Amino acid sequence: MPDPKKYLDPRVLARLSRLDLKARLVVEGFLSGLHQSPYKGFSQEFADYRPYMPGDEIRRVDWKVYGRSDRFYIKEYLEETNLRGYILLDKSGSMGYGEKITKLEYAKYLAASLAYLLYRQKDGVGIATFDTQIRDFIPPSAKKLGFMRILEAVDKAQPSGETSLADVLSDIAQKVKRRGLVILISDLFDDPDRVLKAIRSFKYRKHEILVYQVLDVRERQFPFTETAIFYDLETKEEMAVQPDFIRTSFQKKMAEFLDNYRRRLREARISYDTLYTDTPYDKALFACLQKRRRLL
Amino acid sequence: MKFLAPGYLLGLALMALPVIIHLWYRRRMKKVPFSSLEFLKKIEARKLGWLRLREILILACRCLLVGLLFFSLSRPQLGGENRRASVFIILDNTYSMGYADNFAQARKAAGRLIAGYAPNAEFYVTGLASGDSGDFFWMTRAEAQEKIKKIEPTFHSGTVTKVLDQHLVRDPAYPLEYVYVGDGQELNFRDFIPPPAAIFYWVRIRTGSNAGFVQVSPRELVRRAAESYPVTVRLRNYASKLWPGRIEVTAGSFFIQKDNRIPAGQEAEEALTFPGNIRCGEAVWLGDSLEADNHYYFAFNRPAIRRVLIVGPGGLLERALNPSPELQTPFSVHTRDRLESSDIRPYDVIILDGLPDLTETETRRLDNFLTQKNRAVLCFLGDRVGENLRKFLERVASIGEPVSPRGYAVLDQVDYDHYAFAPFKGTATLKEVKFYKFWNFTRRGRAIAALNAGYDLVVLRDNLAVVGTRFERDYTDLVYKAAFVPLVHRLVWSLILPQSGREYKVGDRSDYLKTLTGPRDRRIGLNEMFDEPGLYSGEGDTIAVNVAAEEGNLKPMGENMQKVLGIREWDLDRKRGLGDLSWFALILALAMILVEQVLLLI
Numbered sequence: 001m002p003d004p005k006k007y008l009d010p011r012v013l014a015r016l017s018r019l020d021l022k023a024r025l026v027v028e029g030f031l032s033g034l035h036q037s038p039y040k041g042f043s044q045e046f047a048d049y050r051p052y053m054p055g056d057e058i059r060r061v062d063w064k065v066y067g068r069s070d071r072f073y074i075k076e077y078l079e080e081t082n083l084r085g086y087i088l089l090d091k092s093g094s095m096g097y098g099e100k101i102t103k104l105e106y107a108k109y110l111a112a113s114l115a116y117l118l119y120r121q122k123d124g125v126g127i128a129t130f131d132t133q134i135r136d137f138i139p140p141s142a143k144k145l146g147f148m149r150i151l152e153a154v155d156k157a158q159p160s161g162e163t164s165l166a167d168v169l170s171d172i173a174q175k176v177k178r179r180g181l182v183i184l185i186s187d188l189f190d191d192p193d194r195v196l197k198a199i200r201s202f203k204y205r206k207h208e209i210l211v212y213q214v215l216d217v218r219e220r221q222f223p224f225t226e227t228a229i230f231y232d233l234e235t236k237e238e239m240a241v242q243p244d245f246i247r248t249s250f251q252k253k254m255a256e257f258l259d260n261y262r263r264r265l266r267e268a269r270i271s272y273d274t275l276y277t278d279t280p281y282d283k284a285l286f287a288c289l290q291k292r293r294r295l296l
Numbered sequence: 297m298k299f300l301a302p303g304y305l306l307g308l309a310l311m312a313l314p315v316i317i318h319l320w321y322r323r324r325m326k327k328v329p330f331s332s333l334e335f336l337k338k339i340e341a342r343k344l345g346w347l348r349l350r351e352i353l354i355l356a357c358r359c360l361l362v363g364l365l366f367f368s369l370s371r372p373q374l375g376g377e378n379r380r381a382s383v384f385i386i387l388d389n390t391y392s393m394g395y396a397d398n399f400a401q402a403r404k405a406a407g408r409l410i411a412g413y414a415p416n417a418e419f420y421v422t423g424l425a426s427g428d429s430g431d432f433f434w435m436t437r438a439e440a441q442e443k444i445k446k447i448e449p450t451f452h453s454g455t456v457t458k459v460l461d462q463h464l465v466r467d468p469a470y471p472l473e474y475v476y477v478g479d480g481q482e483l484n485f486r487d488f489i490p491p492p493a494a495i496f497y498w499v500r501i502r503t504g505s506n507a508g509f510v511q512v513s514p515r516e517l518v519r520r521a522a523e524s525y526p527v528t529v530r531l532r533n534y535a536s537k538l539w540p541g542r543i544e545v546t547a548g549s550f551f552i553q554k555d556n557r558i559p560a561g562q563e564a565e566e567a568l569t570f571p572g573n574i575r576c577g578e579a580v581w582l583g584d585s586l587e588a589d590n591h592y593y594f595a596f597n598r599p600a601i602r603r604v605l606i607v608g609p610g611g612l613l614e615r616a617l618n619p620s621p622e623l624q625t626p627f628s629v630h631t632r633d634r635l636e637s638s639d640i641r642p643y644d645v646i647i648l649d650g651l652p653d654l655t656e657t658e659t660r661r662l663d664n665f666l667t668q669k670n671r672a673v674l675c676f677l678g679d680r681v682g683e684n685l686r687k688f689l690e691r692v693a694s695i696g697e698p699v700s701p702r703g704y705a706v707l708d709q710v711d712y713d714h715y716a717f718a719p720f721k722g723t724a725t726l727k728e729v730k731f732y733k734f735w736n737f738t739r740r741g742r743a744i745a746a747l748n749a750g751y752d753l754v755v756l757r758d759n760l761a762v763v764g765t766r767f768e769r770d771y772t773d774l775v776y777k778a779a780f781v782p783l784v785h786r787l788v789w790s791l792i793l794p795q796s797g798r799e800y801k802v803g804d805r806s807d808y809l810k811t812l813t814g815p816r817d818r819r820i821g822l823n824e825m826f827d828e829p830g831l832y833s834g835e836g837d838t839i840a841v842n843v844a845a846e847e848g849n850l851k852p853m854g855e856n857m858q859k860v861l862g863i864r865e866w867d868l869d870r871k872r873g874l875g876d877l878s879w880f881a882l883i884l885a886l887a888m889i890l891v892e893q894v895l896l897l898i
Binding site: 095103188209219226227229230231232234235237238239240241242245249250254293 | 326330335336
């Protein structure tokens with residue numbers, strides 16, 4: 001029997017073609033690995049029985065069934081929430097960077113997976129893709145059609161244009177009136193002050209915010225050795241660089257950049273994760289579920 | 297600044313090569329996409345600035361490295377250009393410079409030397425053996441260069457002393473400098489006295505070692521037709537190693553060859569015997585690089601018949617000079633009792649053989665006779681010497697008393713370098729000759745033979761010679777010896793034609809034949825100089841002209857001799873002034889490599 005958790009590996013997932021399948025496999029794989037299942041069964045609508053597994057709370061055991069069958073079963077309920085999730089997917093030129101899979105591809109699978117996770121939880125989920133401006137905006141919906149439209153929007157997202165993250169976030173903040181879970185997937189390559197200001201504006205509107213900063217490992221390590229002309233994927237600007245001589249400075253600068261986001265977002269009580277394109281998706285999904293739980 | 301190898305300056309164009317490579321490499325540089333250059337830009341501007349500066353510095357180092365290498369190869373010279381001087385240049389064109397391409401090198405060096413002085417410097421250029429007249433005039437640089445081109449290698453020998461004597465320097469406008477360009481053999485500086493208030497430089501042309509002929513000579517002056525003919529060949533090895541080679545002698549239709557090995561620094565002698573009579577020929581030494589002294593020409597046919605008048609009793613002398621009709625001697629001998637009645641004008645030699653005295657008229661006639669060229673008087677003293685005869689002989693010897701020792705006297709000192717005695721060198725032939733009666737006299741000329749009791753036997757001065765005895769049975773047993781005839785022949789010949797006692801050398805003048813035809817049909821008149829070795833024929837006679845053997849000794853003068861003579865060696869590649877900048881440029885180039893490496897490490 002194939003191991004469903006293998007689809008948490010972005011490299012494995014990249015081999016699949018259908019985005020909906022990818023999202024479903026990621027989420028199923030993720031869920032099968034959870035020892036605790038606190039995220040199901042908080043509504044009153046019965047969903048299914050399932051065998052007791054170590055780690056399940058004892059109070060959730062259906063003792064009646066035990067009395068009849070002498071086996072432990074857990075009774076699951078469909079969750080019913082009025083949660084609205086907003087996935088903000090950055091598809092600017094810089095997101096097109098990556099060796100095996102690009103940051104955007106990673107972000108797309110992640111966005112699809114998160115959408116599927118929320119959809120599966122019967123939450124309303126919407127998406128906005130953007131570069132210098134909003135390219136697609138699908139309002140939150142708990143219906144399958146809504147989910148399919150999200151997948152369609154994610155699927156067609158291609159890296160283009162420059163980043164104007166702060167302005168776009170401000171625009172989106174204007175559009176999203178109702179309180180919900182805002183998931184930002186971006187490399188955050190913009191002026192941190194302005195970006196943070198825009199992110200905080202969501203906070204002011206009582207949204208729960210989840211920030212996933214997607215990076216390629218090479219953007220942190222700068223492992224290049226050969227002198228080469230580096231060109232900017234967004235601006236197409238070129239620059240001759242001798243990596244050996246600037247690596248340390250670059251790594252330091254990048255560390256400062258990430259640390260700045262981490263520190264200031266933590267101060268603002270905003271969840272933040274740095275995801276590299278080889279990071280398994282369960283980390284992001286787990287963070288999402290935790291945040292969702294806080295909202296419920 | 298001057299460049300000894302300016303062709304390399306073209307290489308300076310290659311200084312652009314590192315820049316071209318840099319740009320080409322940059323064009324070929326891989327393009328790497330990156331998410332954002334913002335971080336790269338944000339890296340401290342100072343660091344990026346330094347990196348850019350470093351790149352430029354490395355590029356500059358590489359350009360300079362290439363430039364300095366070619367600059368060094370072009371042999372830059374500093375300081376020589378502005379030197380103004382009056383320069384007396386002696387270009388060695390003696391035959392020793394025929395070794396390898398030494399003369400071409402010397403000519404080139406002289407050209408470089410001239411070019412190295414200031415444009416307004418003045419020059420005088422002459423060959424060491426050119427035989428230029430003494431006309432002295434300063435030349436411009438261009439004229440000096442032209443003169444250098446005109447000086448040709450010769451077969452002559454020569455000395456710097458002779459050149460300086462012939463060319464008296466006049467009115468130098470600048471400090472006077474003498475420069476000799478050549479191989480610097482000791483011979484070339486024989487009797488050299490450094491010119492006062494001037495520097496004497498030597499531009500050394502490296503040379504090698506050599507072996508060559510010293511002489512090829514017949515054993516005897518008298519030749520007998522159709523008999524075997526012995527010839528002695530002498531070779532000298534001037535090198536410090538054994539010199540193998542082969543002698544080939546061609547004479548008429550005869551040809552002899554013989555392998556020979558000459559010990560280091562020594563002479564070797566080969567006795568060759570031709571199966572028939574020979575007149576002249578050429579000996580060749582195979583196995584050496586200096587050609588001029590590898591050929592030796594010889595001509596044994598003596599000059600035209602000389603008329604000899606013997607005044608006195610005569611006898612054995614007459615028979616010695618003309619022993620028999622079948623012997624080819626170069627003498628026509630006549631005998632008279634008295635001189636007074638004889639017409640002496642047709643004669644070349646008058647021999648006074650034991651004549652007791654002369655009349656005053658005879659004395660005057662003989663004095664007049666001696667004033668003529670190629671005339672000689674040979675006097676053998678007999679039992680009595682009268683007053684007039686003593687006076688006549690006064691200029692060569694003051695005649696004392698007759699001596700009759702108990703027993704006999706023998707020859708003690710003999711000048712074997714003199715033509716008369718040369719064949720007896722190294723033999724005891726003359727030492728065994730006994731003299732029973734002779735005269736004691738005080739010499740005023742040159743004694744070429746003396747007896748053991750301290751009595752001079754043969755004294756000569758110019759074309760007058762006196763022998764303190766007679767060549768008769770009562771006086772000496774020489775007349776019984778085999779040496780008698782050749783000795784008399786040679787003694788007589790050496791008086792009438794002193795040059796016949798030595799070989800003709802290049803540089804000698806034709807002195808008794810009106811016209812001679814030499815190698816390449818070149819005609820030589822009376823008193824004209826022989827410029828090249830070879831066989832010269834004319835008036836039924838043939839004479840051989842050879843190069844001076846000693847010029848073949850290529851050994852250059854040593855440091856001690858240079859010091860003593862005040863000669864400074866001048867290496868043109870290390871010019872005076874601030875000197876050769878090649879090494880300086882090379883060191884700078886190495887420094888560039890070092891700086892580049894340091895920059896790469898930073």
